[in-house]
Amino acid sequence: MNFDYSEEQQLLADSVRRFLAKDYDFETRKKIVASDEGCSAEAWATLAEMGVTGLPLPAEFGGFGGGAVDLMGVMEAFGDALVVEPYLATVMAARLVARAGNEAQRGSVLPRVVEGRMRLALAHTERGARYNLAQVKTAAKPVAGGWQLEGEKVVVLGAPLAEKVVVSARTAKGISLFLVDHGALRLRAYRTLDEMRAADISLQAVKVGADALLGEEGGALPLLEEVTDFATALVCAEAVGAIKFACDTTLEYLKTRKQFGVPIGTFQALQHRIVDMYIAHEQARSMACVAASRADSAQSVRERQLAVSAAKIKIADACRHVSQESVQLHGGMGMSEELKVSHTFRRLTVIAQQFGDAEHHLGRFAALDTEGT
């Protein structure tokens, strides 16, 4: 039993944190969010140099073969700094390519992702599917020379920035994945609540070649579940970083803001509330450890899913609790767009529901738990 990061993990987390503190401070981030692209090519290049883009990808393509635990410190730093780069989207799609792709697909995509020259997205969610990964109506029909995709994908994170998009679609054999060039897709792009870039994708008679099929036809669901659990573990760690920031900045405010002639932190009504925020932070951190430790090293799929769901229940509750309290304890200032804490509020609000809210995971946990008895 040990809860330490290894030396490499700690070094990487520290250097990412230093880089973000210097070149991704809140003012810089504002400019990045307001830019046309909504992300920073320089930051992406630096992250690639540091090995962050290659970390979760196989060594044979220049990556480091890292798992969720290796990424925890990085994700925490991202949560602290509110990084808006399409990292999560790229990692999810890249890991699908790594898991399912043939040599040509892996060779054409993964080295470029590792080097920071290619960003990706995963187009899976559909209107009305909520968090049910098995619900896919988008259809892929075999046509001469390949496939034709028909349907709609919504809230595809990072899609406006991605050179290639992994699209899920149902074929005669079940849910399948296709690696599609950005140029072949019609996007309605927008900003998300947490100031990232996403798009709805309308697929109308989109033709792709036979070589676009990623992995076995009809075999995508377990892979989607796996990569979604992995991503869930990552956002749990990211949430811990954001929660920590929200707690620290609120504590600082309680010590400096004066009312009735004294710092408001002298009021017990507020002291107990910030203590509960810190307790939520510790409990969330513990569960983020559980999720990361089991996301890619679990003995069984069931064990992985139980751990990830348990973690996401706690993280989702903690995201809501801490984000709401951090705004409340800041008073009117917490509402202001000017303060970073309101942006942290927005990210935590999204994470609470990303890849399933607490209720979704309560349902999954209960089903798995009952199944095991």
Place this chain on the structure above:
Amino acid sequence: MDLNYSQEELAFRDEVRAWLNANLPQDLRDKVANYGELGREDLLRWHRILAKKGWVAPAWPKEWGGTDWNLVQRYIFEEELGFVGSPPLIPFGLSMCGPVLLRFGSEAQKRRFLPRIYDGEDFWCQGYSEPGSGSDLASLKTKATRDGNEYVVNGQKIWTTLGHCADWIFCLVRTDSNMAKKQEGISFLLIDMKSPGITVRPLVLMDLGREVNEVFFEDVRVPAGNLVYEENKGWTVAKYLLGHERMNTGRVGASKRELAKLKAFASAQPGNDGEPLIRDPRFRDKLTRVEVELMALEITNLRFLDQMRRTGQPPGADVSMLKIKGTEIQQAITELAMQAVGPLAQPFVPVGSDAEFDAFTAGLAPRYCNYRKTTIYAGSNEIQRNIISKMTLGL
């Protein structure tokens, strides 16, 4: 990062678990499982079994009977005690008076009291709270006046857990009322419960259990040699105890056992639709949230332990967090257990009496009532929040 115990730690756990299972008498196990009232003899019987094995005071120095286990082993042992469902080891001697004597006691005091605590010959209780001094402990008024080689004690203690079973009581008493700060002028005194002038009166709680007492002191004469540390320095001793490493304060093992019992029970108990109650999503969601809180508490506990192992620093105020979450979880489980039996929670059978019907079911409501104490005792959870606020957050 590795959340699993090492092979050696697992082997240790298995050894402890096997021994506890083999040596916990069945009647005591049943009594605990059915939430029966544990009396002095029940408690001492289990205490002596462990003492004979050499496991009753693992944290004590080896020369006084400690086991020389490392932090993780001690934690595992304490969790296994809870998990197996043994009677609790009463902390007043083993983890309160004992550590105080080891830290502050004279050689004579150590030699006189420690072996008797270890062997379960003396049953101790704690004289801290007074009618006017609960959370504001330092305002206590029970007075000890020096008279030759003795102190003369007058006053009253309250909420004295198991005072009716005790041979000895360690007390905080006021030896000087003229100090500038109320924390000064307090002394730590060991008092024989058989001393003339002591009256113990039961305080019946809402579960009708016999657990806590009022203890009255009227001109009780105590040898001056029973003063621990220096006169008027009792607050230092009390603070040491508060900060004394209490890594099992979340009582994860016991809650795991209770949660498993609750789940088994809810799987067998029908809900309104005749399906097992555990399939009722409204009940199930509450249950899962408690389960997740308990998982988080266990990992948090282990993280603190790991940190302590690496830094050598006791976790300090963060132990308060374990107390807050641990007791909230204990209460939540008792609440869900009572909820699980629905209308059958109404029959009320005081603990320890002969129940004509299912003793387990009838014990759930009294237990729910009784467990409201957990967020109040040992420093209410509000006091714990004050401690974190002041010590950790600097407010």
